[in-house]
Amino acid sequence: MELRKSYFADVRKDDLHEIGQPRPRSDSPGHVTGKTAFFADRNFPGMLHLKMVRSPHHHARIRSIDTSEAEKHPGVVKILTAKDVPHNVYTILILIQVGPEDETVLADGKVRWKGEAVVAVLAETERAAQEAAAKVKVDYEVLPAVFDMEEALKPGAPLVNEYHGQNYYLYDSGECRKVRFGDVEAGFTGADHVLEQSYQSSPIEHAPTETTGCVVAPEGNDRFTCYTNTQAMFFTLDNTSIILQMPGSKLHFVGGTVGGGFGGKVDVIVEPIAILGAKLTGRPVCFIYSREEEMQISSPRAAEKVVIKDGVMKDGRIVARKVTGYTDAGAYSRHSPYGAQKGAGHYPGPYTIPNVWIDTYCVYTNRTPSSAMRGFGVTIGDFALEVQMDKLARLIGMDPLEFRFINAYRDGDMKAHRQPTEGAALIECMQEASRAANWPVAEKYMAMSSYVKGA
């Protein structure tokens, strides 16, 4: 890695002592010698293991649940179903008033994706819990499922989630989050070329080294300590408090040393049910995802579809950009309504375009609920935007890097969501990339600056 101090030297004081120094990490020796304690290193006498009975169907009505055989299995201590969860229907963003509550901790009457948790089994050993889970009999009536976002949005599509009433999230702005800036249709009319293209992604997995999980120990005084690898301590505590209808003062969360998150550990899935198990049995409980659960049960990055329509002039100026983004939330909201909205605030990318129209939809389908991941709401949008930029440049016969200089945002430029640009540095990044990659551009672009003229 090289620090190129010549850029922005006039706005930066390099007079610091500890900041800017490549100090060795104090936790590295522990990590590389196996001495660092992670949540799963906590082991308590009498600790129970929790395993989930999961839906084998994408969409089904639950006719009945029979746990009698499982209860007789040696080592089984407690079996939990929906009726045991004090506030079973929840949604995590209710903490910032983004509702409605739309997800069950344990399925109640219905499952909406293959892998959904239905029954929790607590047993003396992991093996006993696994074997007993296989003995739980659930009678399902399979329902039609919808997997494709476009299909889900059509009239007459199977309804994924009754708590929403339609297969998209209803924002205060309607069926999508909207950004309107300038007159996009006039922009297309006046453009030399109009190009509309569609981009698509698949879900991907965070693939952390350490799978999601927690260990819960009763403190003996009606209080519970939860050792967890959540990415957000109080966010998880507050949601647990709601789900279990327990005052926050009864909950003590300990964490902060995590083997990789990437956004995969912000969903509040394992902690509430493990604490409930500890409360109802009076015993310590651990609930740790297997690698298979981490890959197919825990939320992936959402699949997205992005449609971009651009109006561009022969001289390289983009005069209009219309973006329609679809985020596949799967069966439940989790963080997806936020991610789709974050996308609306990110388009049209780091370019100054006078006419912009953005609609971003959060769509429900019968698949594993997606949620946050590194680059949430932005990564797939950037893929679409930057491939589109390459296509536009080639359409008008211009060098792709020079084309970006022409449109790059600079300090003071008004963004589509009506915030003036501050602290821009796109131009300088491209100038340095031009040098480093030996990708020459015209001298006028190398002389550009992100600073406002005369300021």
Added chain:
Amino acid sequence: MAIRRGRGVAAINYPTGMNLGGDPTQALVHSTPTGNFMVTLSSVDLGQGMKQIMAQICAETIGVPTDRVVVDTADTDTGPHCMGTFASRGTHRAGNAVIQAAREARQVMLEVAAEELEVNASDLETDGQGNILVKGAPQKSISMFDVALSAHFKRGRSISGRGMFLIPRSYPEKETGAMKPSTCYAHACTVAEVEVDDETGEVTVLTVKNVFEIGRALNPKMVEQQLVGGSWMGISHALYETTEPYYPNRDHGGTDFNQYLMPGPGDLAETEIIVLERPSADGPYGAKGPGEMCANPQIPAVANAVFDAVGVRIDTLPITPERILRALKAQAAN
């Protein structure tokens, strides 16, 4: 049939934080009788090195070496509130809270030292080595150890401080979408060079040259680990990863690292990282959040390089050999 070479470019920006929900983090700082400092937080270190960075920020602000600061974090009985580690917010939000808390603690420390040295607190400075000196008369000094002892046992002072950083919630305007979704923005430009085998559809990423503008590299070695890791993750996202290879079909999802494809060490490109620093107006010592954005520009850069190499557009991720071969076949048929 041949191995074809191509290169592609992408340029991006990335927001720091999550203002669309309200974005608070708090911190407490106090000295122990040994003259060391504790930073107490509830922020989570995901492995990226948050604890180390908070120690360096506290040390810089108080004026002590980093190894005199211990970070105690993520116990909800002791740590003040943090929204969480996500949205590229950890360093930016918690860092600002730590600076505020450390400033308050530093002020008490200087006041105690001033009483011991019988001077005004405003006439004192720190040497960064654990001592407080009288400006212009450095022979007149006191160690932080002695200041801490004085505060605890003689003066009855608590060398401590409280820090709070809150970005108030922004509500998007319904019709226009006017909003303030984040604070500062990091930037990047990536050039990727690939080889594509037009017989097998296989892509080899030869080089990735990344330029990142991240406000301030608070610890350059840790910035490097994050940016290199992110660059690899971007390649992985572009060419390999998916839990549902035939999305929207739900079948064929990988359940372990044998089935879920990711690049191995031999599949990773020669990676170059160049860092620019335009300090942000509201970041701790000018830092922005580079954690998420560093994995983004490689994806379109690789996609554009594949087109440059073989003349087909793969607009669906991941860019698998199967998709490339199908596109080449369709191109030949036309």
